[in-house]
Amino acid sequence: MNLETRAPLADTLGVLETAALLRELTAGLIAVDDFDEALSALVRITRDALAGVTWCGFTALRAGEPAGVAASDPRLSGLDDLRYALDTPALSAIRRREMVGAGDLGAEARWPAWTPRAREWGVRGVISAPVDIDDQVIGAINLYAGESDTLTAGHQLTAMLLAEHAGLLLAAVRDRARRAALTVEQDAALLxxxxxxxxxxxxxxxxxxxxxxxxxxxxxxxxxxxxxxxxxxxxxxxxxxxxxxx
CATH class of the missing domain: 1.10.10 (Arc Repressor Mutant, subunit A)
Known part of the structure; x- marks a missing residue:
């Protein structure tokens, strides 16, 4: 990680704020059966809940292949889509199985193809955290800042907890979808x-x-x-x- 700790913002991302985010995510995803709908709710709720985060995205892979994206701002969906570029913070986080990020993309050299596009769209900082969903699907939750040096150690901790919680919720969504599909098949056979x-x-x-x-x-x-x-x-x-x- 290449982020500085700045006390004022870090203080706003305390235990109560993180707990409120996880609680809202649980309420928003607990009854959802559609995976894409769940991803959309995840990035929207996260973006709205975290001070200093201007946009939020999600990158998903199924069996190692790009399997969809979600973005709180559709204009920036290309930043999360591995079909456009494999040189991204999200893929770095997924491959390394650890959180990656940059507080100031103007001084960042790790993603030479991705960073210029991100800066062109107004992104100045990023955190990507890997999300384990099930044996078929993995992903990364991506937090974007519109100003340099806005993302802090507090955001890192929140991203880590968010990734763990989101993985559990999304796994449950996929399980409900599988059960619903199985029920439809069973009903058709019975009828x-x-x-x-x-x-x-x-x-x-x-x-x-x-x-x-x-x-x-x-x-x-x-x-x-x-x-x-x-x-x-x-x-x-x-x-x-x-x-x-x-």
Whole structure:
């Protein structure tokens, strides 16, 4: 890291401020199932919460390949996108598995292709911290300052805690997305099953509800009766198929 410690700003990035940021991130991402939506919320919340941070970005890799970016200001999204350049603080952080940064890009020589573009867009300081998400996706959270020597040791500590917390939250988002996709596949298979499909049709007719809701009704009945879903479906189909006494 090449950042100076400046007490006034460092003081503003104390325990309470960091805790408030992590709490807001948790509230913002706890129910999100879409990974790109989660990244957008992450960079927006971070940018708004941290004094001295003008912009925030995220660089994601899946199986070692660029897998998307998010930027609090779309105008600067190219700074986080590895498709445009591999010479970036984000990739340095990911490769080294440690935080990197520069308080004054005017005196920085580590990213000769990236730095001139960053300065052209008004970026004067940067911190990039690696984010471990799961066995497929890794990334980096990138904090940008519009003035030199604004990012401090307090920002470094916050970035480190933020990266750890964001990794856990984003892993949960990906897990929920996988579970949701699996549920859709399972529902499609069940609806294509003969007797269960018939039972769903019966519930849809009786309640005037869509197939997904009808399947949930059958699942609820199976859970309350502690019997398999197929048996509930078979009982329902037998009941409605039984001839009525005149």
């Amino acid at each position: 294509g099953d003969g007797v269960i499909g018939q039972a769903v049709g019966v519930v849809m007719t009786q309640r005037g509800c869509p197939a997904e809701d009808a399947l949930d009704v059958l699942r609820g009945a199976a859970a309350s009766l502690s019997i398999p879903l197929r048996e509930v479906a078979e009982r329902l189909v037998r009941t409605v198929s039984r001839p009525r006494d005149n």
